[in-house]
Amino acid sequence: MNLQAETVIYMDNNATTRIAPEVLEAMMPFLTDYYGNPSSMYNFGGQVGREVAKARAGVAALLGAEPEEITFTSCGTESDSTAILSALQSFPDKRHIVTTRVEHPAIKTLCDNLDARTGHKHRVTRLKVSSDGSLDLDEYKAALADDTAIVSVMWANNETGVIFPVEEMAAIAKKRGILFHTDAVQAVGKIPINLKKLDVNFLSMSGHKLHAPKGVGVLYVRRGTPFVPFMAGGHQEKGRRGGTENVASIVGLGRACEMALEKMEEENTRVRALRDKLENGLLKTVSRSMLNGNKANRLPNTANISFEFVEGEAILLHLNRYNICASSGSACTSGSLEPSHVLRAMGVPFTAAHGSIRFSLSIYNTEQEVDFVLEKIPAIISSLRQMSPFWNE
Amino acid sequence: MWEYTDLVQEHFLHPRNVGEIENPSGVGDVGSLACGDALKLTLKVDEQDIITDAKFKTFGCASAIASSSALTEMIIGRHVDEAAKITNQDIADFLGGLPKEKMHCSVMGREALEAAIADFRGTVLPTAEGEIVCECFGVTDLEIIRAIKESNLRSVEEITNFTKAGGGCGKCEEKLRNLLQVTAGEAMEIKAVNIKPQRMTALQKIKKIEEVLEREIKPGLRKDGGDIELIDVDGDFVMVSLRGACTSCAKSQTTLKQHVEKKLRELVLDTLIVEDANS
The missing domain is CATH 3.30.300.130 (Fe-S cluster assembly (FSCA))
Known part of the structure; x- marks a missing residue:
């Protein structure tokens, strides 16, 4: 390890984020002096339990939920699995799941594994997306069946940032008496969420996407929603999730949620402006480049841009020379041999899908950083295109 | 992140012999945009059948570019017959090794070289015949069998690493397993494995x-x-x-x-x- 955080231009915040200094400060006492078990009877443990309760209230406030609707988990993936499997166990006769073609692997792989096509007993309907990554509500309504156990639709897509109409979709599911889950890992902290006003039964979020540490997540379970635990064990989390609480990370997540509420406006003004500057600059200076995803209906921090006729991994490794961190939907970066399932579902042509780069910003990015990236990218793309057999100027 | 050797990084960041030779003696054009990597190799060969110049254009990841660059360095100055003996492992070795998931990049280099030499000699490549097994990446049975033999492949995963076959929809997995068993001389056992009835009382x-x-x-x-x-x-x-x-x-x-x-x-x-x- 020899790369200092200060020298890095970090534009991969949909992958993970830095821990906010305030968050780390809030966590430290629980990694040092206050190691008591929150379930213990004596005050040394009990005082820790009170801090966990405070964190729960902090998370609830960001989501517009009640503290008792918040269950701490180990990550977004655990929250996703818990929600889906809970619904299927609550309604053993219902064997249909509705989801989309562009879900995060946490939902996608789980649904693939439950699917009758892999020899299991559930039917899975995966909703299509249009070329700008949007869903068709008519297709959604038609997909709901009498034996649909649960709908799982991400709030915002991790690759393109496109936001789905969760409010409307949840209301439609409720009318049909179907549970609704949303993987809101990318949305929480970036756009306002008020679950009191929505018909969402389950919501997953993850700490490390909003400046809390890795290894802590949340599952929101709406009051009155039938629930079967995924992690059986002790009485922690009111019996909803066994296992001794990851106290320091939970406290950190509580603090991160408080900060996200405070910074929500900055995220949607200053960060959005930086993203727009980066995006517009790249689209203007690099020919044959295009935006992936609906331009208007998007997270404020995400820009997914394809540079035609070049390959994403090669771009990323050139960016790496300047310590610029971003990610790609190209096949070569993932270890799979096909480009991102999200871009393929959108019908992005191969000429562009292999050369897609996702920049995802945070409140810690500066205008100088955006300028630096804007200065470096055109030459990188041009040198790779000189080498590409498909490029004809 | 891939663990690339210093040599791979060096050849990726400073590729040798990029471009296209005008009026080439032989051209090898392999891969496609859809597949995510492609390589066009052009050769200049003199009267004594010595490769006097080689240039490449590659669309692909760092290891694809590095493999192409390495290939040109390896063949310039060599007799065509000698160059024809270069294997994908030779290319990978030249670069100090490639991550196993990236071995197909070195295979692409060897394929381009073969195609260019065949073009120079005016012959047809046997692999161009064969029967398509992997439809996603257009890989034929002859190509797969050759890779299994040459690189001593022992699993479907290894076939995918070397040839890309099976890396898309995965529908050809069963066929790949068959090719593997037949080629590895285990034809006897396949029957026992494959005749398993779907439903049994x-x-x-x-x-x-x-x-x-x-x-x-x-x-x-x-x-x-x-x-x-x-x-x-x-x-x-x-x-x-x-x-x-x-x-x-x-x-x-x-x-x-x-x-x-x-x-x-x-x-x-x-x-x-x-x-x-x-x-």
């Missing part, structure tokens, strides 16, 4: 399990003074009882799962679960 299943226990499991156990008996078959659950030396053997649970269950899954039904009736 409970009786058929029990008979089949007994057969496999008798033929494949018991002889080995008896050698060590142990034995195994089939107690019951309930759906996918196969209840067995270990006898003789097996009962006191600390490894008996491992034997059940790693050996007995594995064999039964392989030869009878891949959903079977073996359990010890005595525990």
